Amino acid sequence: MMNKYQKWIHEYKGDIYRKCVEVSTEMQQVFPELRMAKGLVTIMENGKDYPHQWLLDSEGNIVDPTRKQWAGIEEYKEIKEGDPYPIGICMNCGDYVYSDSINSIACSSECLDLLDRDFNPHKYKNK
Numbered sequence: 001m002m003n004k005y006q007k008w009i010h011e012y013k014g015d016i017y018r019k020c021v022e023v024s025t026e027m028q029q030v031f032p033e034l035r036m037a038k039g040l041v042t043i044m045e046n047g048k049d050y051p052h053q054w055l056l057d058s059e060g061n062i063v064d065p066t067r068k069q070w071a072g073i074e075e076y077k078e079i080k081e082g083d084p085y086p087i088g089i090c091m092n093c094g095d096y097v098y099s100d101s102i103n104s105i106a107c108s109s110e111c112l113d114l115l116d117r118d119f120n121p122h123k124y125k126n127k
Contacts (some may be wrong), residue, residue: 005031005063016066020053028055034063039079040086044072051086051097052076056080091115 004028008027016023026081029108034055040102041052054064062076079085084098092111095105117124 005034009063009065009067012055012065017069020066020069021091024053024055027063027065033058036077037062037076037078040077041070041073042075042077043070044074045070047074049077 005027008030012023012027014026024036028036032085036053037056038048038053039051040051051085052066054062054066055065057063064073067073073123084100086096087099088097088104089095090097090107090111091105092114093107095107099109101107102109102112106115
């Protein structure tokens with residue numbers, strides 16, 4: 001038997017693809033006891049993280065009205081106020097660069113050093 005949240009999601013007729021903010025907001029208006037959560041989801045298909053928004057019930061259970069847009073979600077990673085958040089992609093390894101990173105092009109000092117060696121080989125010729 002479906003609970004009220006599952007029923008609402010099952011009966012939802014609107015577009016859900018790339019509409020997580022809109023659909024979560026719409027669902028929260030119907031069920032104000034749900035708390036909005038924003039962050040990243042890891043997709044089983046490719047192991048990559050994507051920005052996403054979903055809802056949480058009073059027990060902390062995930063209520064995701066747009067979950068069906070993904071082939072399968074492996075993990076939800078909530079980013080709360082004050083947490084580091086992704087600001088770009090590391091030019092060296094492809095991981096996310098976060099707001100608390102050492103700069104906006106590399107995710108770590110190791111990646112920054114490798115990039116420096118690639119883009120400034122003249123500095124390392126005699127080393």
